[in-house]
Amino acid sequence: MSERDSVDLSGDRGAQDVRESIYHAAFFACAAVSVLTTLGIVAALIAPTIQFLGEVSVSSFLLGTEFTPKIKPVSFGVLPLVFGTLLITAGAAAVALPVGLLTAIYLSEYASGRQRAVLKPMLEVLAGVPTVVYGYFALVYVTPLLDAIPGVELGTFNALSASLVMGIMIIPMVSSISEDSMSAVPDSLRNGAYGLGATKYDVATSVVVPASISGVAASYILALSRAIGETMIVVVAAGQNARFPGSVPDLLTSFFESTQTMTAAIVQLGLSDLAGGTTGYRALFAIGLTLFVMTLLLNLISDFVAQRYQEEY
């Protein structure tokens, strides 16, 4: 024994091994929290949803065009909410996708190092402002501003100002990921194009953007997913009026009127039915599950696009 002791330089290995495995287990437990979170989300959403679908049929939930949880006869059709969500997302996308792409082009192709160092943190600030603050901006400042434009008749709550402000919020999501993938385009491609007589404009639009299209597409999808899941802006500024357009003119005027998104409906039910035990309470989770599935699918598609269509250099 004494000989072995003299060989073992690290001292008391027995206690040390126990300690090492305690820490290993503790760290593993911390890492497992994230998996438990996912399982928790899925379980918390699915259990009440199954119960809900026992009370309201699947077809009347998924295909119903009326969402009136408070007015008798109550009806829980999710389509008006999906329409409201898509309407606002489309409005936000109309602002954020082109602006974000152009911003990314400027940052990666035109801006000097110093301009980049100033612009990038300032763009990140756009994503850091609390969403309830954006909602307040949309309601109190943007709506009166847009209403003052001749020919635009806006309600106090409307989809237009909510989606505009949301668009501003998600610009940095588009620009930062797009710029990353544009910066990854090797300079040899740019130089090759210059060698063929291309202008800077040609290089930016015909070489860099096509070469980084997978990253741009991934950023677009991610931004859409963020817009779909955004809650406070629409709750504060877009109102609580679930509507499903019956005709094409109705669709066009939808932007100027109050609209309810899925997230806003969740909040509305959350503020009234939190005590539990009601169909409205369970509808909350059913809508939440729909939202979760939509955003999860978009995130997975975004990942897939970014990896599958990535150009290798």
Added chain:
Amino acid sequence: MATDTDRANPGGESGFGRVSRIRGRLFESLTLGASVFGIAALGVLLAYVFWDAFGLDAAEPVWYAVFAGLTVLPAVGFVWYARRAPAVGETSLELVSTLLAGVLGGFGAVAVLEVIAGDEVWFAYCCTVVAPLVGLYVYGRLDQTATWVGLGYLTTLVAGPVVGTLLLGPLRTVAALLGAPLVYLVTLVVPTAVAVRYVVGDRLALGNGNYAAAGLLAVAVLGVPVVDRVGVSRSVWLLFLVALAPTGVVVWKNAADGRWAGLLGPVGVVGGLAATVAVTDLVGIAGPEPWFDWQYVTTAPSQTAAEAGLYPAIIGSVFVIVLVAIITLVVAIGAAVYLEEYAPTGGVAGGFARLIRINISNLAGVPSVVYGLLGLGVFANLANLGVGTVITAAFTLSLLILPIVIISAREAIQSVPDSLRQASYGMGATRWQTVRRVVLPQALPGTLTGTILALGRAIGETAPLIMIGVATTAFSPPSGLFSRTSAMPMQVFVWSSYPSEAFQHGVVAAGVVTLLIVLLTMNSIAILVRNKFERETH
């Protein structure tokens, strides 16, 4: 850009060259315009909200002139000067961030210790948890061979709260005998003085640490008659003194290095503001009528706009965020260490680690309102922690920002060079010793930066709080982990639906400004930590 276009079109002034040059210029301005669009839009909106919150409508034109002359002009001059002398800018950033952090920390300490826990409860847990932990830390620093210190931490963290709860009665009696100011003096001011002695005397070698420590204690005691006269409670004075002690050290450090110029800017702005107020008061010029003032942050909400305040919501937010910070930091560092240092690459465990990594990036994309549903279903109802309680809110928000913090902690750990790890293993260190002594100290600043930024996100989150039933309006601050609370963004949300003009353009604007100031403070602290870290590694 023009030169590039010229080079690409050797034809020079041919019609084709001119057209493509114009097109190129137009496109460049278009992209520049797009880059500035969002920032400008946000800038205009922020200007509106600050205008409303500070009631600048009410000020006379002369007031603006005085304000511009005494505050804006010196500030602009200083910024212009600081741009040309980076060291000056750095010093003022350091000073401003530590000062803001000190003020924020002071408010946090007052909120958690004085308002929520109370001095007696703090004393009990300080004796059984905090003091042993600090003692272990100091002992571990002095005796590097003591291998049991790490397990000592774990034991204290597990057993300390239990012992504290068991002994709560007798310890409360002791604390009651001491009185609140004396409790803070013993538990906070004296340790701070010891820390100041170490930092000033040994770490930074600025001067005699004993004098610094004695000076701090003297200020603490001698300030008492002053604060008594002003009407501030002695406990609040001591807590703020402790929170602002680092600022004093920073001032001393920069002054000792001869960097007076950097101190000038922040002092000038504060002095300029004071001068503006003094001059306009003296001459009798009508100043702004701010909604955002002392009354606003110290009173409870009210149906009357002029009397409305944010106090319970601020305390609630601070309480929740402190808990979220503790939970996320511990769990995120643990998870990141597992994924980067422990997780095997192959086999079942390796597959599980890969699953965790994919899972974390997907969790970061889940809408916040869904986390609210998770909190409602699991914490509030299943675990029965209560609807809208502090603990439910803290757990929910922790899970919400955990993916972000884990990602930043992983990046920080990845940036630790492998040579350091190999050197540590080569010396015979175990995995845990390598993690604790080599990896974590290097990765901590990056992790902290990411954590603070994520906490900024957590403090502004509203949707999950609505879902877990956080009070829309609370008239008193939360009294414990299981009491129902309000939060700043919740209050802003509720008030924004009040139709009255005074609420829409006054009270809510002030709430938004409070929220933004807290966020700005947290972000500048994060920038400070990052700058400090970058300077040390380069």
